[in-house]
Amino acid sequence: MAAYIARRLIQTVLILFGISFVTFVLLYLVPADPARQIAGRSATAETVENIREQLGLNLPFYQQYLRYLGGLVQGDLGRSYLQKTEVSALIISRLPASLLLMTGAIFCELLLGLTMGVVAALKRNTRTDDALMIASFVGVSAPQFVIGILLLYVFAVKLGWFPIGGYGTFAHLVLPSVTLGFLGAGWYARMMRSSLIDVLRQDYIRTARATGLPRTKVLFGHALPNAILPIIAMIGIDIGLFMSGIVVVESVFGWPGIGQLAWQAIQRVDIPIIMGVTLVSACAIVLGNLLADLITPLIDPRIKLR
Template identity: 40%
Template structure:
């Protein structure tokens, strides 16, 4: 039953996303002004609108769009005429080359930082780490990216300010994407670990004379990690969404920059599929989090079944 409910909820979410994006694109403006020169006669523009199917009633366009999705036809770009799926997946590896390292960085740095803060509760280390985490979560990606460029590219001249193709060019975008995720994971790890360390079984383990590292890692962090999994799953969507801004700042040729171009050019099919792909990624990540809950904590399996 859990799998059925989860699937139905995912399909409902995708339908809402598809509907909202479809309506938003249609009220955003006329794409023909980006497809032909400004001095093109209105009669020719109208012919182009008819060819693109934009002159039909909105409800007819919507029904046709849903029908084509059901048949696996996700549309062709207004500008290149190529299938939007093909274009998107050509750009996706570039985005994943930023998002995956950023997520790994967030996990490998965020959990130790949160643990260190928890075991040094209310000490200068704890206050300093949580202050930095607060700043990391508060600063928007585009601001952080510009600051990193000013420091590491212009002031220190250690790293390039943009482009793609080398490891050096990927460092600043990965840091920009990862810092907010590091902060979020660190804060949740601290909170969850403090809650677990206050439990009787952890105090009993400490009273038996077990080394503090064993108490914290085996009895504390192992049981505190489940809530952290939730935010890790959510960070997948945050990173994919944040890549839209970060790729624009660093001129990174990924799927995020492709979506920015689709918005500016009003390439409806490309934008619709891009947003749908991001939504599907977030839903899949959350489903994997639910599965991992069952694997790590057998007590949740009865609830999910």
């Protein structure tokens, strides 16, 4: 186990190095000038050039990247060009909101998706199955901003059950979590249905039924623990995605998470923040997958980590 974790952590470092390089290259090639954004439209060419020199933007690409990489090795994500604040501090300040949204979204997608998938598998080839799969298809296909705006219009504007936007109470969390959960629920429902149908056809399930075990015990004690294994890998990916922030949903609901921070940085060409959020997001995805890999053998001892 220790050797496996060590090997995965080394892979994580290499992945982050590659992502940092690719992202830095792409940002370097962006035609927008961060120095001009900072100086303002009325600034003189001399002022812009002075800002560019102060930030090191006049250096060749390899020197800029090595400077950034040197700080990154020491745990320094740099300073925001416009906010004049450490990027790590900005990300940490948005972390509680992102963690809260991640927890709510994963809870909603699991509750909806697994329930739909199990019912569809048990009622396969019936109208109930067809209706649930159509609903899952709608969830997967519908744009997030459309779902979010519809939920806001119905439950916040018309019914007044929830606030239109903001952050701070449980009521603020419900609509953005359901919006994200509705999208994920579609994937989970389809995956759970397929996996459970396959498990229910196995010989050991037939044997368990032949011994006279109650149907609920066969389902929850034998079928679901094996059918849920593919779901765990999906949860690991979702942890990373939700930790990185969902820009559209956070913008619709005014949620002050990491995604909103990234969107503001993109609009202002604030390169240190864009780099910092990208690396934190990549790290969250890799660690989420690692967590899923470590949990899987606990559910099914036949799976060995290599």
